[in-house]
Amino acid sequence: MADVRLAERFVIPEEAIREVVRSVPEVLGCHHIRTRGSNDFIFLDLHLWMDRDMRLDQAHRLSHVVKDRLMARFPQIKDAIIHIEPPPRENGPGSDPE
Numbered sequence: 001m002a003d004v005r006l007a008e009r010f011v012i013p014e015e016a017i018r019e020v021v022r023s024v025p026e027v028l029g030c031h032h033i034r035t036r037g038s039n040d041f042i043f044l045d046l047h048l049w050m051d052r053d054m055r056l057d058q059a060h061r062l063s064h065v066v067k068d069r070l071m072a073r074f075p076q077i078k079d080a081i082i083h084i085e086p087p088p089r090e091n092g093p094g095s096d097p098e
């Protein structure tokens, strides 16, 4: 049973998603990658890290670049919801903005 759940949960390997995200140089990283759906009909959501001083219009444009690349690389992704945030701070409370 565990194997079946795993196959459903990781319809696209997380590392493959990260690889696409890393192909956009201005993007600092990502986390909270989640996929839902079936193998050929996937909804993806993830959190993208961008410089906290980046202009909103640039951050927004980049989020679309990432989305376009993800959907081009994995046509089975029917929609992707991308949440933009600054990267977590090194230490201290509230270091991960979630």
Ligand SMILES: [Zn+2]
Binding pocket: 031, 032, 047, 085, 097, 098
């Ligand atoms: Zn987050």
